[in-house]
Amino acid sequence: MALKIRQKMRLDAAETATEETPEVDSTAMIKAENLVKIYKTSDIEVMALAGLDLTVERGELMAVIGNSGSGKSTLLNMIGGLDRPTMGRLWVDGKDLFRLNEKELVSYKQDTVGFVWQNNARNLLPYLTATQNIELPMVFEGAPDRHERALELLDLVGMTKYKDRTLKELSGGEQQRIAIAIALANRPKLLLADEPTGSVDVATGSFILQVFRKLNQEQDLTIVIVTHDRLLAKKVNRVVSIRDGKTSSERIMKQSYRERLENLGNLAAEDIIGKDDETQEEFSVLDRAGRIQIPREILEDMGINGNKVRIEYKDGQLIVTNPEKN
């Protein structure tokens, strides 16, 4: 649920107004700092992002999870250069995204980033064939080898046999694979995928993840996947959770699983990770002001109803207790 609070925005703005403007971080692929997005409709304001911080290193294959309405697509749209924030800063591939002019933004969208949409009908043309659909973004670039490249991509997503079918003659899962090929056509450095496995069966979902892994390892493509798919999320090295428009926790793959995957060749993830495996460890995320968010389930379990907890630092440990119970 997004926060629908005008006042909170003012408080956050006041808090951050005194913070120094940081240096450009050119080493990470994505660096988002204090991103705020407020959608204004006729009667209410919805705070879709509430001061979100996120860093994604070059060459990462990571996932973003969160409940419906937590701000995942809003974040991805900003990283993809499709929307601007109400406040905050965002660097992608060393570029300060919100300071690009229109022309620079067009070239950013064409060259740096590839996008697989939550609703893939957005970048598919139903009456063109699979091959023509993939060639289309390369027509704008004037790429002379676009036909060969399209065939190469069809092979990568396992769709060679359907290359001459029109999109409307393909199933949803097959269309999704074409959408991935289109996103890769211009050889982006960063692939953003919003629910790429949301409406496909388990086998197609596994196949899509294998394609992503291959691209990540062989071509060093940085990939951010927004997903509800817990099984997919278990199979990536890092999963960031978004709650109420902020990053709240991170799950990092345990060393033992990383080693097994490396030894077996990473593509074996599908074979060794089952739905009950605890592949990752969870960490709470500290924001730049040193705040952490305590998950609602834990607060409920501790019986905390108000807005206060007791914090004690003892023997190198931070202990949070319910003041009404002590």
Ligand SMILES: Nc1ncnc2c1ncn2[C@@H]1O[C@H](COP(=O)(O)OP(=O)(O)OP(=O)(O)O)[C@@H](O)[C@H]1O
């Ligand atoms: N164009 C818009 N105008 C007004 N409110 C919007 C707009 N786009 C998104 N929102 C609101 O912002 C919040 C975050 O939306 P967002 O689409 O980022 O969520 P999400 O995490 O991607 O959810 P889902 O998992 O359902 O796709 C929601 O409360 C949504 O209603």
Ligand SMILES: [Mg+2]
């Ligand atoms: Mg969404």
